[in-house]
Amino acid sequence: MTALDPRQRAWVEVSPRAIEANARAVCGHLKPTTTLMAVVKADGYGHGAETVARAALRGGAGSLGVATLTEGLELRRAGLEVPILLLGNLTDAEQLRTCLHWRLMPTLSTAEDIHLCQALSTDSGRRFSVQLKMDTGMARLGCAWENGAELVELIRSQDSLELCGVYSHLACADGYPDGDDGAFTQLQHQRFNSVLDQLPEKGRDVCCHLANSAGTLQSQALHHDMVRVGLALYGEAPATHLANTLSLQPALSLKARITLVRTIPAGVSASYGRRFVSQRPTRLAVVAIGYADGVVRALSGRIDVLHRGQRLSQVGAITMDQLLVDATDAPDVHPGDIVTLLGRDGEHTISPGDWSERCDSIPWEILCGFKRRLPRVEI
Numbered sequence: 474m475t476a477l478d479p480r481q482r483a484w485v486e487v488s489p490r491a492i493e494a495n496a497r498a499v500c501g502h503l504k505p506t507t508t509l510m511a512v513v514k515a516d517g518y519g520h521g522a523e524t525v526a527r528a529a530l531r532g533g534a535g536s537l538g539v540a541t542l543t544e545g546l547e548l549r550r551a552g553l554e555v556p557i558l559l560l561g562n563l564t565d566a567e568q569l570r571t572c573l574h575w576r577l578m579p580t581l582s583t584a585e586d587i588h589l590c591q592a593l594s595t596d597s598g599r600r601f602s603v604q605l606k607m608d609t610g611m612a613r614l615g616c617a618w619e620n621g622a623e624l625v626e627l628i629r630s631q632d633s634l635e636l637c638g639v640y641s642h643l644a645c646a647d648g649y650p651d652g653d654d655g656a657f658t659q660l661q662h663q664r665f666n667s668v669l670d671q672l673p674e675k676g677r678d679v680c681c682h683l684a685n686s687a688g689t690l691q692s693q694a695l696h697h698d699m700v701r702v703g704l705a706l707y708g709e710a711p712a713t714h715l716a717n718t719l720s721l722q723p724a725l726s727l728k729a730r731i732t733l734v735r736t737i738p739a740g741v742s743a744s745y746g747r748r749f750v751s752q753r754p755t756r757l758a759v760v761a762i763g764y765a766d767g768v769v770r771a772l773s774g775r776i777d778v779l780h781r782g783q784r785l786s787q788v789g790a791i792t793m794d795q796l797l798v799d800a801t802d803a804p805d806v807h808p809g810d811i812v813t814l815l816g817r818d819g820e821h822t823i824s825p826g827d828w829s830e831r832c833d834s835i836p837w838e839i840l841c842g843f844k845r846r847l848p849r850v851e852i
């Protein structure tokens with residue numbers, strides 16, 4: 474192994490093929506007139522935005538969604554020419570001017586946004602493609618849905634603006650909080666539809682979109698003209714009841730090396746806080762990954778790692794750069810060996826959902842939590 478080998482310590486393996494296959498599977502599930510926007514914000518949910526974007530486009534996605542201006546610029550600078558929607562809100566004229574220059578579509582929520590974009594567009598002599606967001610139940614971005622039709626008309630009356638989309642976002646299509654019976658999603662859908670029904674014919678040629686992964690997997694009625702899919706592209710189901718809707722392949726594995734193996738006698742404590750005390754002579758393997766890499770400390774003592782198809786329990790507090798596993802029953806564990814923290818090894822698979830259930834989180838947060846320190850290795 475050379476000093477520059479990314480597999481020296483701990484790393485994330487990403488399979489562009491899995492992402493491409495997932496995009497293809499999602500496209501195959503859509504209504505024939507619906508297109509796929511691949512949501513690649515937060516560095517492609519930790520997988521690497523450019524890699525994910527290219528794979529998803531190969532799999533049939535037609536556009537990309539990002540959260541921030543910087544994320545959009547990175548993709549443009551990487552040479553991606555497809556439509557890119559900024560899902561976050563921009564706050565000043567300079568940011569919007571940059572959007573216009575790089576053909577990134579901003580999300581607009583207010584009449585002030587609309588007038589500002591019209592002014593910038595007139596100044597530059599270029600048409601500005603924008604999208605209007607309506608709040609149907611997130612109380613986050615977007616105009617009140619009751620004002621949606623009015624703002625659509627306002628945008629359409631600006632000679633330099635091109636309204637490319639009207640959208641909203643579902644708050645609990647994934648069933649969180651547990652037990653949501655879909656009534657709120659239905660209410661949001663009704664509100665969204667009621668605005669679309671008010672649009673005059675010329676307002677209908679815009680792309681209307683509502684569904685995230687959960688909405689997409691749940692019902693074709695939510696598909697409209699486009700769906701914005703993140704989590705499912707990465708191979709994770711957004712909810713257990715949707716796990717069998719499509720056959721998705723996890724695109725990410727998390728791996729790390731064992732750097733030391735030692736045996737401690739019975740009755741010895743290990744790691745910070747002495748949470749683990751050996752009940753028997755115990756072979757401890759030190760794994761070179763910790764919470765500074767994204768292995769959440771709240772998972773201490775609650776996860777396993779996979780070594781040559783065998784599960785080993787993680788013990789003691791997860792520390793910043795290292796964690797311990799009990800290798801007493803695995804005599805073939807040696808320094809330099811690789812363990813899988815997330816992903817498949819032999820018969821076993823450990824998913825981001827397995828982790829999130831154990832630390833009061835969600836798979837989205839687990840995937841986005843892997844830090845820059847972990848090299849991304851394409852496989």
Ligand SMILES: Cc1ncc(COP(=O)(O)O)c(C=O)c1O
Pocket residue numbers: 512560642684685686687701702703704705711837
């Ligand atoms: C506005 C918007 N649309 C779509 C998505 C994709 O969601 P998911 O990853 O659940 O598919 C997100 C992600 O948070 C989002 O913020």
